[in-house]
Amino acid sequence: QVQLVESGGGLVQAGGSLRLSCEASGRTFSSAAMGWFRQAPGKEREFVAAVTWNGGITAYASSVKGRFNISRDNAKNTVDLQMNSLKPEDTAVYYCAAGPSRSTSIWRRDYDYWGQGTQVTVSS
DSSP, rough: OOEEEEEEEEEETTTTOOEEEEEEESSGGGGGGGEEEEEOOOOOOOOEEEOOOTTTEEEEEETTTTTEEEEEETTTTTTEEEEEEEGGGEEEEEEEEEESSSSOOOOGGOEEEEEEEEEEEEEO
């Protein structure tokens, strides 16, 4: 059983920054690709960013590329999402996900485990 716990969400003004963190436990974290997704009210959950098992390759949604940065620390079993230049449209619940694969994926179906989510609200 894998457990993922997100933290770091909150309320921030447009243009500000937040850093989300996801702590994993329960299995070999270092062998799994990790991803961040988000879900705004009334919308489907969408891909935000992903990182390979060793941190060597990252992928981003076009809407966040250049503003967000995903990183991982396998020694601490954590994956972070640094979010800069935040916009009101970034408001959503952000979820951490772990995949069985070592490679990045933009698809929800490629991730086995999910955290409970953390709310990010960006005011204009």
